[in-house]
Amino acid sequence: MRLNPLPFKMIASGEKTIELRLNDEKRRLINVGDEITFINTEDNRKTLKTEIVNIYKFKSFEELYAVLPLLKCGYTKEDVKTA
Structure with missing residues (x-):
């Protein structure tokens, strides 16, 4: 899978x-x-x-945001408030 820097x-x-992807x-x-190679x-x-x-x-982003630790999903302390 390709990832931005x-x-x-x-x-x-x-x-x-935690990598977030649509299913x-x-x-x-x-x-x-499974093993994934990120590029x-x-x-x-x-x-x-x-x-x-x-x-x-998850059925919705609202449900996802209520359950997962967003800082482990790639959000920063600065942008997690507006997620």
């Missing part, structure tokens, strides 16, 4: 541990235990291999 850096540092046809094929969109030589440890499914 900022979320890529946040995952690499451990600050971001489209491609994502429905992903299972717990930095600005430098495709930079990659991160990660393992899926959980899959969360």
Whole structure:
């Protein structure tokens, strides 16, 4: 999966541990235990291999925001208030 530089850096540092994606046809094929390689969109030589440890499914963003720790989803302290 391709990631912009900022979320890529946040995952690499451990600050971001939850990747939010719509549950489209491609994502429905992903299972717990699968490995995903993230590729930095600005430098495709930079990659991160990660393992899926959980899959969360929500009916709405409101439900998602009430349950998940948004700082682990890539939000910062500055923008989490307006999420």
